[in-house]
Amino acid sequence: MPYVRNLGFVTVLLGFIAGVLPAGAAGIMPPDQAFQFHAEATDKGGVRVDWSILPGHYLYRDRIQASVDGQPVAIQTVPGESKDDPNFGPTEVYHGSTTATVLAEALNNKTTLTVTYQGCAENVICYPPISKAIDLPTLRVSDAQDNPSAGAPADKSLDQDQMVTTADAANGTEDETAALRGRGLISTMFAFLGFGILLSLTPCVFPMIPIMSGMLARTEGQLSLGRSFVLSSAYVLAMAAAYGTLGIFAAWSGENLQAVLQTPTAILVMSLVFVVLALSMFGLFELQLPQSWTARLAQSAGNKGSVGGAAALGFGSALIVGPCVTPPLAAALIYVGQTGEVLHGSLALFALGLGMGLPLVAFGVLGARVLPRSGAWLMRTKHIFGFVFLALAVWMLSRVLPIRLMAAMWGVLFLAIGGYFVSFWMLAKPRTRGHAAAVAIGMLSLVYGVALAAGAGASIYEPLQPLAAVGLVTANATGSSDGLHLVTNNFRTITNEAGLEHAIEVARKQGKTIMVDFSAEWCTECKLMERNVFSQEAVRRAFRGFLLVKADLTHFDGDSKELMKRFSVVGPPTIVFISPDGREIQEARIVGDVSVSGFLSKLAKAVRA
């Protein structure tokens, strides 16, 4: 769709339609200018707030609300004018100015009073609710963050789950936040179930077999097929429940630790943990509990054949024998801890336990014959796990390491996997179809590894287009990579005001003008501008003498909003020029997309200023 390409979706349409506007409005006032808010103490220890309302704007009386430390409190308002417009119904509004009071009783020993209000520009626009926090000791007014009692209705209702039915308009209580994430849950559970089944193929689960068969064997009398199914199921369910409990703890601590877990140090440490786990999988050392413990548990196993006993045994053996499967379990726990969702984490690990136990149920019901023989292929399973852990380690590192190094690491990993499978095939005698599959995977992996490693040499990392690196698919990938790299390397990226202050300081010392490019990953227009304008030779020449700063708004959070507010930026792409003495050069500002010549003339303006 061609129009999509050309849409500068922050291009603000102002004067251009002024002629056809209803009330002749020339633009939208920012809410804080339309409704100027002020707070002062009353004689009696309360707080009086007042608003100066710009002509053509009004506030709603019934939307003035107050809360203290999160609890709603009474706020006294004065009668307003009744809107007699048939479009409005019986609504009281204020024009010009108004005032409201919170009595001293409501403010006893409290720290913050939050006042929320809402209004419109006549015939033009209605603003969302505005919340101001008043620091009670100093009466300093600031923008309220996430006020719980009176924010935007959508946020509030979505979080509190008001479910309306046409029948009785009652409120439901469904947990929406859990459900909001529900889509990923099923796939996660299946993945962990599969992971569990895979784990059950490792020797780690085998100590459980004597425990369980001991339990089944000691049951008095003849054991029916149904009874042994019930008992082994109870055993396995309890085992899964034990893992589920572990998941709860992991997710809980994850919730608190999540921020910490994202720091480069934590990521490095965890990647190291994965590498250690991988080495253990390759047989460098064993992570296992003393034999005597598992033996003792098997001894005392199942003196009675009750379901409860079987369940207790399952729960216990999961926790005691569990450490044998520590490496994969730790991996699962770290993953769950990183996502930080209790329900998710717990269910995922429950599924893991279930997967591990399914073969045990089969064993319990059908006897030892059906379980695969332990043997060399079990070693292979462990080795494959080892590679999976190494891949996880590299994946985690990708958040902190430069792309070039990442490409090299992935390349080496795939080369190792390829080498492993190929040597597996070469050593095998006689060779079966399984070996043929192995060598196929091995060769593919080798080719992929070589491509990635070659890409690393050329500073290209296109995991889904590995061939770009070896020059088979050059046109698109390398072209854009070159262009973007050359450009972005000159820009220093900032995400908050501190970064900007630093840049201004640097520019002042160097006597340079700063160009701040407000940009974001999701802003297609910005990307097009980088490719079509910034990459031009003439533009690059003109860039000399400027300090180039990219304000990255990709994570649209409080920091980036502050940054935008400082320069009244509506959204990316916007380019702001700041002279060496720290003033914005207003006439050079660029909003929306711009042609090369347009951009150069703005640059010239910025230089002259």
Added chain:
Amino acid sequence: MTDNISRAQFLRLAALSATILVLPSAALADENEITRNMIFNDPESPTGGNPNGDLTIVDFFDYNCPYCKGAAKPLEKVVKADGNIRLVYKDWPILHPTSIIGARLALGAKYQGKYLPVHHALMNIDGYGVEQEKMIEATRNAGVDAAQLDADMTAHADDIARLVKRNLNIADAIGLQGTPGFLVGPFKVNQALNEQGFVRVVADARARQKTPQSK
């Protein structure tokens, strides 16, 4: 020494390993990431006008916004008269606690193909601070199957909540100050327009689409 591994086992291992490798990245994909495609082509956002129109207008509105209601009729009129405009409805409930209820009623009716009748019925209730009961009454009278709507609102509660959250994020990201807001081709119009205003901005948007990179 490696004879014990069977082909079936091998394939199973390979498949599971692949699942595990893919899992983390899939789980981390952010559904709230804002793309142009999401704004114009969110498959869950109701649309009107000509689906193949050469110009798309995205309408951000609230069922408690008097000026949205005032602008809705001229907008629909211009879209109909023009015949070549695609209209995307973004429920953006920000003004009043009942706004979200209106959005849920209308978006719930989408599942029985009745979004537009309910949308128009809710937009036809004048004023600000519309009571929940009034909205439900208007919805019933718009010719929906009430039992079906109840069932759909329950069954699709998450889909609706997610869509509304997406709309909130989009409006935030494109810097809308309040309701109503319109994206008309390349232009953002953050205010109510009359019929003449819509005709003019549509014409200008078309003119601009024909001359891409000029400024």
